[in-house]
Amino acid sequence: MVDLVNLVQTLTSPHHLDRYLELVKPTLTVRDMRAEITDVDRSVPGSVTLTLRPTRQWKGHAAGQYVEVGVVIDGVRHTRCYSPIDPQYRSDRRIRLTVKRHPEGLVSGYLHRAACAGMVVSLAPASGVFRLPETRPDRLLLISGGSGITPVLSMLRTLADEGYPGEVVFLHYAKSPEAVPHRADLAAIAARHSNFRVEFRYPSIVDSATGNPGGYFDHDELARVAPWFADAQAFVCGPSALMDAVREVYESQHLENSLHTEEFTLSTTPLDADEVFGAANFLASGVQAQNAGATLLEQAESAGLAPEYGCRMGICFSCTAVRRTGCTRNVRTGETNSDPDQPIQLCISAAVGDVEIDI
Incomplete structure (x- = not known):
């Protein structure tokens, strides 16, 4: 079969076979993987959640991994990395991606504005080392901020599907309750699993009772939400300020080996x-x-x-x-x-x- 494909590939030069097949049907491919958007949800301000139906090449993802999605904008193909929000055991081979619109984000802005059912995007296999260990630890701390919620949400949903018996704390930072995607799903998971606790922090909102901001991450905050953190594995994804604060606390406690991080922004060293x-x-x-x-x-x-x-x-x-x-x-x-x-x-x-x- 491989030899036959290679022969056809040679005969259809200068373009590869999938380039001709997509003229007939965009999701008809031999080697390239693509996905059709089947549902678009814009209910959370500033974000869009896409449900994708991948072609047969899709092999699934591990909770926490990301995929590359490609779209054509003004005749040029652009790709970006997004983490599926689904548990890794989803049986219908669908993928859901929640994409936060960034002010200068070309692809995120395009998807938020133009994504619709029937649109076909290119897709790469899931990859990345930010994932739950195969042998689950007894305690887990999941921390996220902003769009960093997506990989840890997949982790939480996977643990829920497994009936994970250990202790889990999910701590998310956002600008406001309305800006938290899948907030109702998170509350439902916590309600169904007494060993799961979900907490939200809104640093930019002042508490009317105390007059204090909604809470920033520091050692005291960590000790409040997860007093057992020294015996747990922690997974963190979010903006640079949150990542730096978490690293500082863990380094001060000599717990760097129990901290696992994923960044969606590029942190650079000072220029000489x-x-x-x-x-x-x-x-x-x-x-x-x-x-x-x-x-x-x-x-x-x-x-x-x-x-x-x-x-x-x-x-x-x-x-x-x-x-x-x-x-x-x-x-x-x-x-x-x-x-x-x-x-x-x-x-x-x-x-x-x-x-x-x-x-």
Whole structure:
């Protein structure tokens, strides 16, 4: 069968077979995975929840993992990473994604505005190491903020489906109760499982009784909601401020090994002005761009190129290219590397002096 597909692939060059099949039906594919949107829910302000029906290539996901979703906007395909909110045991092979609209988010804005039943998107297999351990610990602490609720919500639903007997605390930070997606589902899960506790915090809302803000994360807050946290495994996903606060507490208690994190925003190290010189040479395109401290993906785009990318934060590896010569700095870790002919991720790499990139 594989040989037959390869033969047909050769005969249908210059485009691959799926490119012709999609002209007949967008979800008719041999190798590429796609998904049809079957339902769109915009009931939570600023967010949209999409139900997807994947093609036969879909193999499911582990709670906490993410998928790459691709859409075509003005003739250009863009991909982004989103975490399914479903338990990993969903039997009907559907996927639900809750996408928060960001002010400058091209894809999130497009999906919030234009997604409709019948739309077909590209889909990549689930991936990521932010997932529940196969052997479940006796106690679990799930912490999220904003759109970071999606992977930990999948974890909570999976534990509920399993009839998990241990103790679980789900702590979520949001701007307001109305901004919490699936709030009713969370309350229902807590009502059905006496060993599950769901709590919400709204730091921007002042408590009318005390006159204090709705609560920020610190050691005292952690001890209140989960006094057993030192004996638990913690999974955290949210904005940088929340992630930093959680890390600070766990590091102060020497509990780094029990903390598992996933970030949806790119945290960068401080820029050293001495590194900003020279030029980036994009060999295959014959384009050169003077270094300005931006990532190589941003420099390529500013120079008129359109390299493939997905998450723009070093997760999906869609923007990987070969650095032929020169030195680059990982903007997340600050580490530099100058080994020749090495693959790098353009979205988290910045040039240090002259570099040659094979795009």
